[in-house]
Amino acid sequence: MKNTSATSDWILFIAFAAAVLTMPIWLAPFGANYPDLMQKFAIFGVFAIGFNILFGLTGYLSFGHAAFLGVGSYTAVWSFKLLTMNVLPAVVFSIVVAGAFAFLIGFISLRRSGIYFSILTLAFAQMSYNLAYSVLTPITNGETGLQLSLSDARVLDAAVGVSTGRSLPSTSLFGIKMSGLPGFYFCAVALIIGFFIALRITRSPFGTMLRGIKSNQTRMSYTGLNTRPYLIWAFVISGMYAGLAGSLLAVTDPLAGAERMQWTASGEVVLMTILGGAGTLLGPVLGAALIKYFENIFSAFNDVTLNQAFDALPDGLQGFVVELVSLFVGDGWHLTLGLLFMITVIFLPGGIMEGMRRIGGLFTRKKPQPASSTTSAVADPS
Amino acid sequence: MDALILQLLNGLDKGGAYALIALGLTLVFGTLGVVNFAHGAIFMIGAFCAVTLRKLLTISTQVRDESITLFEAYKEVPILEAKFPVVGSIIVHFSVPLAILAAIPVMLALGLLMERGLIRHFYKRPHADQILVTFGLAIICQEIIRHYFGANPIPQAAPAVVAGSANIGAFLGLGDNVVYPWWRLIYLLFSFIVIAAVFAFLQFTTFGMVVRAGMQDREMVGLLGIDIQRRFTIVFGMAAVVAGLAGVMYTPILPPDYHMGMDFLVLSFVVVVVGGMGSLGGAVLAGFLLGILQSFASMNEIKSVLPGIDQIIIYLVAVVVLLVRPRGLMGRKGVMED
Numbered sequence: 172m173k174n175t176s177a178t179s180d181w182i183l184f185i186a187f188a189a190a191v192l193t194m195p196i197w198l199a200p201f202g203a204n205y206p207d208l209m210q211k212f213a214i215f216g217v218f219a220i221g222f223n224i225l226f227g228l229t230g231y232l233s234f235g236h237a238a239f240l241g242v243g244s245y246t247a248v249w250s251f252k253l254l255t256m257n258v259l260p261a262v263v264f265s266i267v268v269a270g271a272f273a274f275l276i277g278f279i280s281l282r283r284s285g286i287y288f289s290i291l292t293l294a295f296a297q298m299s300y301n302l303a304y305s306v307l308t309p310i311t312n313g314e315t316g317l318q319l320s321l322s323d324a325r326v327l328d329a330a331v332g333v334s335t336g337r338s339l340p341s342t343s344l345f346g347i348k349m350s351g352l353p354g355f356y357f358c359a360v361a362l363i364i365g366f367f368i369a370l371r372i373t374r375s376p377f378g379t380m381l382r383g384i385k386s387n388q389t390r391m392s393y394t395g396l397n398t399r400p401y402l403i404w405a406f407v408i409s410g411m412y413a414g415l416a417g418s419l420l421a422v423t424d425p426l427a428g429a430e431r432m433q434w435t436a437s438g439e440v441v442l443m444t445i446l447g448g449a450g451t452l453l454g455p456v457l458g459a460a461l462i463k464y465f466e467n468i469f470s471a472f473n474d475v476t477l478n479q480a481f482d483a484l485p486d487g488l489q490g491f492v493v494e495l496v497s498l499f500v501g502d503g504w505h506l507t508l509g510l511l512f513m514i515t516v517i518f519l520p521g522g523i524m525e526g527m528r529r530i531g532g533l534f535t536r537k538k539p540q541p542a543s544s545t546t547s548a549v550a551d552p553s
Numbered sequence: 554m555d556a557l558i559l560q561l562l563n564g565l566d567k568g569g570a571y572a573l574i575a576l577g578l579t580l581v582f583g584t585l586g587v588v589n590f591a592h593g594a595i596f597m598i599g600a601f602c603a604v605t606l607r608k609l610l611t612i613s614t615q616v617r618d619e620s621i622t623l624f625e626a627y628k629e630v631p632i633l634e635a636k637f638p639v640v641g642s643i644i645v646h647f648s649v650p651l652a653i654l655a656a657i658p659v660m661l662a663l664g665l666l667m668e669r670g671l672i673r674h675f676y677k678r679p680h681a682d683q684i685l686v687t688f689g690l691a692i693i694c695q696e697i698i699r700h701y702f703g704a705n706p707i708p709q710a711a712p713a714v715v716a717g718s719a720n721i722g723a724f725l726g727l728g729d730n731v732v733y734p735w736w737r738l739i740y741l742l743f744s745f746i747v748i749a750a751v752f753a754f755l756q757f758t759t760f761g762m763v764v765r766a767g768m769q770d771r772e773m774v775g776l777l778g779i780d781i782q783r784r785f786t787i788v789f790g791m792a793a794v795v796a797g798l799a800g801v802m803y804t805p806i807l808p809p810d811y812h813m814g815m816d817f818l819v820l821s822f823v824v825v826v827v828g829g830m831g832s833l834g835g836a837v838l839a840g841f842l843l844g845i846l847q848s849f850a851s852m853n854e855i856k857s858v859l860p861g862i863d864q865i866i867i868y869l870v871a872v873v874v875l876l877v878r879p880r881g882l883m884g885r886k887g888v889m890e891d
Contacts, residue, residue, distance in 0.1 A: 232681045283875060286588055286680050290826050291875060294868040297819055301868075306861030434819065438688060445685060498700055506700070509692030516686040517674070 188363045206355045208467055212460040213358035214419045217365045219443040219455030221412020225405050227450035230385035234289045234437050235296025239269045239410040241432030243417020248317045248427045255327035256340045258349055258422045269414020270407050277406035296434055303429035316428030342422050354423045381405050442512050448522030457523055472500035555730045560848045566737050568844020569744030573799035574821040575836040577792030583768045583831040584785040587672055588680050590687040593818025594694035595793050599800025600809035601698055602659055603652035604707050610645050647712045652801045657794055664793025668786045699811035706808035711736040736805050743802050748837055764788055823871040829884025843867050
């Protein structure tokens with residue numbers, strides 16, 4: 172933690188912003204510069220940054236964060252249906268509603284810590300998921316998912332006199348349609364703002380307090396501090412990030428389904444954060460982008476493309492290799508995900524950021540700092 | 554009244570599965586101090602032991618179909634039945650009970666392998682890491698199963714002898730309205746037997762005594778010159794066997810598919826927490842309790858008053874219990890108090 176001066180933070184922030192905004196250019200060689208995928212990078216980057224504020228800073232492992240993502244999506248779609256197709260109100264409402272929801276759940280869950288906290292959050296998320304599927308169908312539209320329809324009220328749009336005609340309207344920001352590249356830039360700006368806030372939080376006394384809770388909560392209480400308000404705030408903030416991510420999902424594709432709240436979705440954001448490096452600033456964004464990138468690449472393979480790829484091999488060997496590789500791609504992408512998950516937790520608990528630090532340490536011929544990160548998946552912030 | 558009895562049986566049935574899985578989870582947690590998110594996957598693999606055995610037993614051959622005389626017709630008949638008409642067909646019909654015998658060594662080996670290969674490196678790591686690594690393992694197990702068996706549920710038949718329903722109404726003198734599938738009754742009995750066996754093993758054998766002593770004070774047992782680690786490894790294997798058997802026996806009730814483990818895992822964890830981390834009796838009690846609560850909540854009379862309650866009752870109970878009695882119903886002092 173030697174580079175915590177204000178200047179280096181600004182450099183980090185500006186470099187980050189530049190890297191995000193130029194994504195369409197430098198991602199071209201990877202074949203990942205199309206808007207749909209880049210939107211996903213940005214959206215799940217926001218989600219992971221928010222999750223990291225809770226898990227990375229305080230060490231509280233929430234297994235139900237997808238619930239806030241889902242709530243954000245539903246709120247955004249309802250805003251599109253009832254008020255206006257403009258995305259700004261949708262985003263604001265989503266953040267507020269997800270934050271309120273997070274406060275409610277956090278208020279109860281944070282009474283316990285450790286594995287109990289994980290299971291409580293998991294229980295709440297499963298509860299929301301089950302309710303969204305069954306009783307709340309009037310709000311969530313059950314299995315079909317919440318969609319726009321021609322008969323929607325859209326009070327504000329109607330007041331201004333924007334008529335949608337006979338086709339479904341698309342989301343827009345004061346007339347700019349939020350699909351394709353403009354949609355990506357909207358998400359990118361959200362990501363950059365989110366990153367900036369996370370940076371400020373990490374460096375603030377509040378962030379120090381959260382890290383103090385992680386390293387020794389008992390001692391914090393003995394010094395006369397009530398840690399609960401800090402934890403609740405961290406939980407609410409990270410819930411708001413998840414709500415923002417959920418609303419962005421709805422902005423790029425105005426549709427919300429209950430499966431976004433399932434606990435496997437919560438597991439995915441945990442994985443993103445761990446893979447990139449929990450507790451670091453850049454790590455979660457990196458992890459999110461990597462996972463979405465590989466998901467996109469790997470699940471596109473099928474037997475035909477594989478056979479083409481390994482055409483050069485002798486026939487018998489080709490069959491064997493294709494058989495083996497097909498385990499891991501296409502439908503089997505989740506297997507790769509699981510393996511990646513285990514390998515990261517076992518060998519590189521600090522994630523990619525720790526790996527880079529180790530490699531960097533090799534070159535500068537300095538011993539890499541044996542921080543607490545070697546024993547825990549939650550590394551120190553860089 | 555009739556409906557109440559049926560729901561009670563339903564609940565006990567579900568509770569049996571929860572209790573068996575939760576028992577294993579608690580055993581592992583109490584001995585090794587490891588939070589095992591892969592336990593649901595073990596349950597699922599147990600179920601697929603039954604599927605595999607049935608597949609092996611019914612490898613078929615082409616046999617002349619005698620019933621069609623106009624032309625030469627062939628039908629597929631399991632080799633076993635073709636070679637040994639009587640014994641073979643009995644074996645095929647009893648594939649699920651037979652799978653129990655097959656599953657015990659398989660699950661034991663799997664459990665030992667898992668413990669030696671992975672879990673033991675995680676004793677000293679934080680619980681968060683244990684959760685994460687076993688979560689990854691669970692994903693891997695379920696994806697491998699999906700690759701080989703497909704994503705669709707594979708129905709398994711119970712032996713024909715017990716395929717029907719038992720008229721327990723007549724047995725209890727309540728009229729003929731109360732009928733209940735035989736296999737579910739057998740499952741209930743089976744879960745009682747397994748639970749009793751595990752408790753007896755821990756209570757009445759020297760091995761069990763050492764394990765219990767190790768759960769109380771691991772260091773002291775070690776100082777007495779007992780290799781407690783090895784016994785705990787065996788306990789992990791035992792937990793895997795219990796979960797696996799629960800899976801095997803559950804196949805005729807619920808056609809197994811690759812994510813059944815995850816579904817049961819979340820609920821079983823809730824069961825363990827409600828019962829009290831590290832308390833075996835608590836796990837069993839909470840398992841049956843939550844099972845019964847869930848099945849009563851899914852009665853129409855209750856659903857019409859509180860819509861959706863059947864979906865969330867278990868989680869709701871867990872939340873209330875955790876907040877009112879943080880240690881769970883029968884939690885021990887000093888286990889996971891933070």
